[in-house]
Amino acid sequence: MNKVSDILSFFLKELKGCYTENEIRSMFYISIEHILNYSKSDTIISSNVELKEDLKISFIEIVERLLKREPIQYIMMETTFYGLSFFSRRGVLIPRSETEELVDWIIKDNESSEKRYLDIGTGSACIIVSLAKNLQGSFYGIDVSPNALREAKQNIIRNNVDVILDKVDILISDLSGNWDIIVSNPPYVLESEKKYMKKNVLNWEPEIALFVEDSDPLIFYRIIAEQATKVLNKNGILYFEINESFGQKTIDMLDKKGFVNIELKKDINDKDRMVKAIWK
Ligand SMILES: C[S@@+](CC[C@H](N)C(=O)[O-])C[C@H]1O[C@@H](n2cnc3c(N)ncnc32)[C@H](O)[C@@H]1O
Structure with a gap:
C-alpha cells in the first residue's frame, strides 16, 4: 500500500x-x-x-x-445523524437511520410553535440534539447510563444546543414536570433475538441500550406511557420507536391507557417502526 x-x-x-x-x-x-x-x-x-x-x-x-467486527463509528469515534455530527464511543448505542425517520416525523409535526420536549433513554442525545437544532422550545434528555450521559453532554456541546440532562431510571422513578412532547427509543430487542444479530452489534454495543426480557417486551413502553398520562399537557404527543413485531400490541396498550389518534408508521424498509399517540 x-x-x-x-x-x-x-x-x-x-x-x-x-x-x-x-x-x-x-x-x-x-x-x-x-x-x-x-x-x-x-x-x-x-x-x-x-x-x-x-x-x-x-x-x-x-x-x-x-x-x-468493531463498528466503524466506534473506530472513528464519531458518526453523522440527521446531518449533524456526534461523538460515538463504546458504551453508548450508535445512532440508527430508523431513528432519523422518527426525528424527521417529530420535526415536521412540531415546526409551528415552542414546546417542551423530553427524550427518555437519550443515549448519545442524537434525538434531542436534532430536535433542539431544528425546533423552538426547551429540551431535556434522561438516561440511566453514566456512559450515555457523559457522551450526551459532549454531543450537546459539540452541536451548540441547550439541552438539560438528568440521570433517571425510568423503570423505578416517577417523571415530573409538564411536557408537550415525550419521545423515546427505549431498549426493544428481545433476548431471544440475540441469535439473529450481527457480531458488530452483539459484541460491541451496550446490552443496556438494546435488550428486554422476552417475558415483558413492552415494559419500557407501558411504564413510559403510564407516566406520560400524568405529565403530558393536554394535546401532548408521545412518540416511540418500536420493535417491528410489536406495532399492534403497542397501539392496544396506548389505546387502553386513553391515548387517542394513535398512528403506526413504517420505516424505509417497510417495517412497523414508529408510533405516535395524543393525550387529550
Ligand atoms: C435504544 S437506546 C436509544 C439511545 C438513543 N436515544 C438513540 O435513539 O440512539 C436506549 C437507551 O435507553 C437507556 N436506558 C436503558 N434502561 C433505562 C432505564 N431504566 N431508564 C432510563 N434509560 C434507560 C439506555 O442507556 C440507552 O441509552
Whole structure:
C-alpha cells in the first residue's frame, strides 16, 4: 500500500468474507474522510498521491479493528445523524437511520410553535440534539447510563444546543414536570433475538441500550406511557420507536391507557417502526 489508490484494494482484499463489497466501500470512504479529510471526488483526484508511513499504519489499524467486527463509528469515534455530527464511543448505542425517520416525523409535526420536549433513554442525545437544532422550545434528555450521559453532554456541546440532562431510571422513578412532547427509543430487542444479530452489534454495543426480557417486551413502553398520562399537557404527543413485531400490541396498550389518534408508521424498509399517540 503506497498510494491513495492502493487503500481501497487493501480494504477489499483484507475484509472480503467479513463484510459485503458495499459495506467495505462505505467503510473505506468513511476512513479516508476521517484520516485524509478527502471527499469521494478528492479520493479519485488524489489517487496517485504517495501515502506517508504513519498514514499507512492508520489504515492498517482500522482494518485490524474492522476484522474484529468493531463498528466503524466506534473506530472513528464519531458518526453523522440527521446531518449533524456526534461523538460515538463504546458504551453508548450508535445512532440508527430508523431513528432519523422518527426525528424527521417529530420535526415536521412540531415546526409551528415552542414546546417542551423530553427524550427518555437519550443515549448519545442524537434525538434531542436534532430536535433542539431544528425546533423552538426547551429540551431535556434522561438516561440511566453514566456512559450515555457523559457522551450526551459532549454531543450537546459539540452541536451548540441547550439541552438539560438528568440521570433517571425510568423503570423505578416517577417523571415530573409538564411536557408537550415525550419521545423515546427505549431498549426493544428481545433476548431471544440475540441469535439473529450481527457480531458488530452483539459484541460491541451496550446490552443496556438494546435488550428486554422476552417475558415483558413492552415494559419500557407501558411504564413510559403510564407516566406520560400524568405529565403530558393536554394535546401532548408521545412518540416511540418500536420493535417491528410489536406495532399492534403497542397501539392496544396506548389505546387502553386513553391515548387517542394513535398512528403506526413504517420505516424505509417497510417495517412497523414508529408510533405516535395524543393525550387529550
Ligand atoms: C435504544 S437506546 C436509544 C439511545 C438513543 N436515544 C438513540 O435513539 O440512539 C436506549 C437507551 O435507553 C437507556 N436506558 C436503558 N434502561 C433505562 C432505564 N431504566 N431508564 C432510563 N434509560 C434507560 C439506555 O442507556 C440507552 O441509552
